[in-house]
Amino acid sequence: MNALLEVRDLVVRYGAALAVDHVSFEVRAGETLALVGPSGCGKSSTAAAALLLRRPDGGEVRFEGRELTRLPERDLRALRPAMQPVFQDPYGSLSPRQRIRDAVAEPLRVQGRWDAATGPARVAELLARVGLDAAHGLRRPHELSGGQCQRAGIARALASEPRLLVLDEPVSALDPSVRAGVLNLLAELQETLGLGYLFICHDMALVRHFADRTAEMRDGRLVRVS
Amino acid sequence: MRAPASAGVRAGATRALALAAVFAGVGLLPWYSGRDPALTVLRARSAEQEPTPEALAAIRADLGLDAGPVALLADRASGLLRGDLGTSWVSGTDVLPSVTAGLQVSLGLMGAALAVALAVAAALVAPVLVRGRGTSGMVAAMLAAVPEFLLATVLLVVGGVWLGWFPTAGWKGPVHLVLPAVALGVPAGGLLGRLAADALPAVLDERWAELWRAAGVTRARVAGGALRRVLPPLVPQFGLVVVGLTGGAVAVETIFAVPGIGRTALGAARSQDLPLLQGAVLALLLLGLLVGGAAALVRHRLLGPGLRDAGLTLPAPRPPRVGPAVPVVLAVLLLGMIGWGLLRDPYAVDTATRLAPPSSSHPLGTDGLGRDVLARLGHGAAATVGTAAAVCALGFLPALALGFVPNVAAGVSDIANALPPVIVGILVAAAYGPGTGGAALAVALVSWPPLAAHAAALVQEVRASRFLSAQRAIGAGPWWVLTRHVLPSVAGPVARHALLRLPGTALALASLGFLGLGAQPPAPEWGLLLDESRAYVERAPWAALAPAAALAVLAALAVSAAAYGASARTTRAARTARTARKVPSRVR
Numbered sequence: 102m103n104a105l106l107e108v109r110d111l112v113v114r115y116g117a118a119l120a121v122d123h124v125s126f127e128v129r130a131g132e133t134l135a136l137v138g139p140s141g142c143g144k145s146s147t148a149a150a151a152l153l154l155r156r157p158d159g160g161e162v163r164f165e166g167r168e169l170t171r172l173p174e175r176d177l178r179a180l181r182p183a184m185q186p187v188f189q190d191p192y193g194s195l196s197p198r199q200r201i202r203d204a205v206a207e208p209l210r211v212q213g214r215w216d217a218a219t220g221p222a223r224v225a226e227l228l229a230r231v232g233l234d235a236a237h238g239l240r241r242p243h244e245l246s247g248g249q250c251q252r253a254g255i256a257r258a259l260a261s262e263p264r265l266l267v268l269d270e271p272v273s274a275l276d277p278s279v280r281a282g283v284l285n286l287l288a289e290l291q292e293t294l295g296l297g298y299l300f301i302c303h304d305m306a307l308v309r310h311f312a313d314r315t316a317e318m319r320d321g322r323l324v325r326v327s
Numbered sequence: 328m329r330a331p332a333s334a335g336v337r338a339g340a341t342r343a344l345a346l347a348a349v350f351a352g353v354g355l356l357p358w359y360s361g362r363d364p365a366l367t368v369l370r371a372r373s374a375e376q377e378p379t380p381e382a383l384a385a386i387r388a389d390l391g392l393d394a395g396p397v398a399l400l401a402d403r404a405s406g407l408l409r410g411d412l413g414t415s416w417v418s419g420t421d422v423l424p425s426v427t428a429g430l431q432v433s434l435g436l437m438g439a440a441l442a443v444a445l446a447v448a449a450a451l452v453a454p455v456l457v458r459g460r461g462t463s464g465m466v467a468a469m470l471a472a473v474p475e476f477l478l479a480t481v482l483l484v485v486g487g488v489w490l491g492w493f494p495t496a497g498w499k500g501p502v503h504l505v506l507p508a509v510a511l512g513v514p515a516g517g518l519l520g521r522l523a524a525d526a527l528p529a530v531l532d533e534r535w536a537e538l539w540r541a542a543g544v545t546r547a548r549v550a551g552g553a554l555r556r557v558l559p560p561l562v563p564q565f566g567l568v569v570v571g572l573t574g575g576a577v578a579v580e581t582i583f584a585v586p587g588i589g590r591t592a593l594g595a596a597r598s599q600d601l602p603l604l605q606g607a608v609l610a611l612l613l614l615g616l617l618v619g620g621a622a623a624l625v626r627h628r629l630l631g632p633g634l635r636d637a638g639l640t641l642p643a644p645r646p647p648r649v650g651p652a653v654p655v656v657l658a659v660l661l662l663g664m665i666g667w668g669l670l671r672d673p674y675a676v677d678t679a680t681r682l683a684p685p686s687s688s689h690p691l692g693t694d695g696l697g698r699d700v701l702a703r704l705g706h707g708a709a710a711t712v713g714t715a716a717a718v719c720a721l722g723f724l725p726a727l728a729l730g731f732v733p734n735v736a737a738g739v740s741d742i743a744n745a746l747p748p749v750i751v752g753i754l755v756a757a758a759y760g761p762g763t764g765g766a767a768l769a770v771a772l773v774s775w776p777p778l779a780a781h782a783a784a785l786v787q788e789v790r791a792s793r794f795l796s797a798q799r800a801i802g803a804g805p806w807w808v809l810t811r812h813v814l815p816s817v818a819g820p821v822a823r824h825a826l827l828r829l830p831g832t833a834l835a836l837a838s839l840g841f842l843g844l845g846a847q848p849p850a851p852e853w854g855l856l857l858d859e860s861r862a863y864v865e866r867a868p869w870a871a872l873a874p875a876a877a878l879a880v881l882a883a884l885a886v887s888a889a890a891y892g893a894s895a896r897t898t899r900a901a902r903t904a905r906t907a908r909k910v911p912s913r914v915r
């Protein structure tokens with residue numbers, strides 16, 4: 102059993118309120134685990150804690166067998182690229198001041214993988230991979246449509262060469278006609294790159310179509326895993 | 328959000344701290360300024376006595392300087408607790424009676440000025456209430472921006488010298504009160520009126536006003552309701568207005584030779600009479616503090632315990648829409664005059680053509696030494712604006728840094744807001760002697776709070792944005808996030824804001840120059856020019872009015888630039904808010 106992400110008894114508190122109450126699940130390479138549940142049940146909090154974007158208040162998070170919750174931020178930084186988030190709000194997750202090209206190149210620079218000779222070609226390749234062309238790369242987020250912007254966000258996540266994507270309602274802000282395109286893209290990426298997906302979603306019809314397994318949350322607890 | 332009560336306590340504590348710091352700062356002047364007060368005191372006491380080492384040593388012993396800083400300060404502080412402010416180093420008399428006498432005069436003047444201010448404010452607010460919607464507020468903003476020293480000089484020239492309606496100097500009866508009270512009260516009234524007139528339009532657009540109007544409630548009652556809604560949150564601003572009055576009193580009392588506490592403070596700083604300076608400055612600051620405290624108390628009463636914060640904050644005022652045309656035209660006008668003046672020689676003395684009227688060889692006439700007024704204005708502007716630019720640039724970095732520590736910034740800006748620039752100018756001049764550098768330092772010390780507040784708001788906005796967690800997710804460290812994302816989003820807007828404050832900063836510098844606390848003769852500084860020209864207003868009104876007109880244009884530029892900046896900021900904010908709203912309503 103090769104679990105990519107393994108979460109055990111995860112707890113997230115906001116002050117006295119318990120937002121995530123001892124939640125456990127795992128995501129394997131190449132599979133999609135859907136996390137569903139009503140609004141406010143703690144899905145986004147679970148995602149943020151699983152990515153260590155917010156330190157959990159209890160429990161364990163293992164990525165490829167390595168326990169993360171007790172690692173200092175400095176060590177964590179080296180491991181972060183392998184697990185990337187894609188957010189619901191396509192505009193808010195990119196800096197409004199950056200051109201798309203630079204936003205996609207930024208992970209390469211941050212992670213010390215930027216090379217003036219090959220970098221631009223790599224960025225163009227990533228943009229092409231998500232269905233954007235070089236002209237899109239010169240624009241800023243507000244000059245793109247929501248669907249294009251979400252694709253740019255995915256390209257940026259891919260630049261870190263992740264093995265896990267945590268997708269927090271990646272298509273719920275998009276028009277239904279654009280959704281299918283983004284979902285097809287995600288399915289194709291999973292197929293070719295063998296990515297594991299933690300896919301947070303409201304839409305049960307979509308989940309049935311897209312997910313391998315489903316975990317259902319209610320009031321911070323996991324009530325059903327299939 | 329902080330509760331208003333604890334904010335009040337914090338403001339009180341920081342201001343008390345500021346008082347103590349000023350008290351100690353003045354007391355310790357001789358030790359850190361490197362200037363020996365003994366020589367100044369000797370000169371002030373008697374013109375004949377030679378400044379021999381023995382005479383100076385005797386004076387030092389007499390002043391208690393020999394005992395060292397700690398002993399002197401402890402002595403002063405214990406004296407203060409007993410109500411003893413010490414004796415003047417120059418006159419040898421008790422400080423306390425001089426301070427109370429000056430304070431009495433100043434209180435009378437400020438009371439009259441407040442009456443003028445309320446009348447002006449009422450006149451500014453009335454049209455808004457009558458018409459039921461806003462004006463551009465530019466008139467009020469203009470009045471608020473006119474520096475007291477400029478208004479006082481113009482009133483002195485027009486009402487006192489030309490028309491001869493009012494006495495121009497002294498303090499002997501109600502007629503002596505008129506010109507100083509108007510000079511002091513009009514800018515304060517402009518500020519009060521502007522605050523109310525800014526808030527009213529948004530209040531008159533609130534849901535309840537719409538409902539009242541729809542239900543046929545009379546206009547007068549709607550106006551009354553709007554006033555009741557606007558006034559309580561404005562009461563604390565009253566404290567700020569009084570702080571402004573204490574600063575303005577220095578200039579106005581000096582110009583009209585009113586024996587008030589402001590003039591006493593300025594005189595004490597000039598003669599290095601530290602005990603008198605300590606007493607006078609403490610009295611001025613305490614006055615602002617007490618009125619501020621009283622205003623907070625009144626607001627508390629007005630609102631009642633249950634209503635203290637909820638729903639009573641005013642809707643954000645909508646700044647008038649101001650295009651760039653007005654500030655650009657004013658700036659071109661000023662720059663044209665400055666450029667023309669820069670081509671001429673400001674120091675060439677021609678005693679044959681003293682106080683000449685405007686002519687082709689001297690377009691704005693000549694001054695008392697026969698120097699070309701246009702040349703002096705041009706060169707003076709370069710110096711004043713250059714210094715102002717340096718002050719703005721210097722204020723920019725600390726303001727930016729303080730934006731990252733908003734709690735510290737709030738405390739420090741409370742202190743800076745409680746200190747009028749003129750009083751800081753007096754203290755700096757007392758420490759390092761009057762000069763351009765000292766004036767610049769004084770203005771820089773008090774002019775940064777609006778910039779820091781702007782920076783803090785931007786930092787908060789950027790930090791809260793989603794894309795910063797996206798930064799952490801790719802493994803970016805705090806330094807990367809700070810230098811690549813946070814600073815670039817904050818520095819640009821704050822720098823633009825600092826640039827727009829340049830004319831206002833130049834005015835503050837000119838007002839210090841006017842009081843002799845800034846650039847020294849024969850330097851052609853604008854405030855200094857106005858001060859020099861007062862001596863011969865009757866014979867050469869042109870020489871006096873030219874700098875006054877230039878300063879008025881500068882004030883207009885300050886107002887229109889600030890208004891343009893505010894309206895540009897709100898439209899930009901509205902635009903980003905629109906982009907952000909795109910998301911929930913599904914987009915393609």
Ligand SMILES: Nc1ncnc2c1ncn2[C@@H]1O[C@H](COP(=O)(O)OP(=O)(O)OP(=O)(O)O)[C@@H](O)[C@H]1O
Pocket residue numbers: 115120138139140141142143144145146147
């Ligand atoms: N920063 C925060 N501070 C305090 N409470 C929070 C914070 N973020 C979320 N919560 C609370 O925690 C609970 C879970 O929130 P979370 O955002 O994880 O829900 P969600 O399942 O993602 O909801 P949605 O489907 O609406 O996105 C909610 O009750 C929410 O009010």
Ligand SMILES: [Mg+2]
Pocket residue numbers: 144145146269
């Ligand atoms: Mg959520």
